[in-house]
Structures are given as structure tokens and as C-alpha cells.
Amino acid sequence: MFNIDAEPNKISRAATLGGIDLYLGWVSDHSQYGYDAKYKEPIKGTVIARQCDYCGHHEIGITTDADEYVTLKPGMKIVVHE
DSSP, X not given: OOXXXXXXXXXXXXXXXXXXXXXEEOOXXXXXXXXXXXXXXXXXXXXXXXXXXTTOOEEEEEEETTOXXXXXXXXXXXXXXX
């Protein structure tokens, strides 16, 4: 979209729009607080699309039977049963 080379754990200047500098970062969280630590068992639920609560971008995730929302992220492994 911005035609920049992204690298893990690095912030890159993407563009200037309307006098505002935009920066993009590539971050992964597989630490004790991230995805791997939180979900030891498979996640079961329904795939939904929604807007992010923080910035309004559109995202796809899973709503569990306990009404917990889990964002799907690149690299996640999923199994679909229909």
C-alpha cells in the first residue's frame, strides 16, 4: 500500500498525508503476555468482521461462545469446520 520494505521490530516512515507523517511498525508478540501464552487450548467460535475499538480499521476475528473476541493475525494456524 505504501510501497515500503517492512522489517520485524522496526518502525518505517510510510508517507506524509496532509502534513502528517505516517509510520508503520511490524511487531509480533509471542512472549509470556502474547497469543501463545494466553491460548493453550484451541479457540472455538464464529468468524466475524468488525471495526477495531481503538482506531476504527476493519479486522477479522473469532467470537467465542464466552463472547470473547480474538483477532486473527497473519501466521496464525486455523482449522475450519463448516
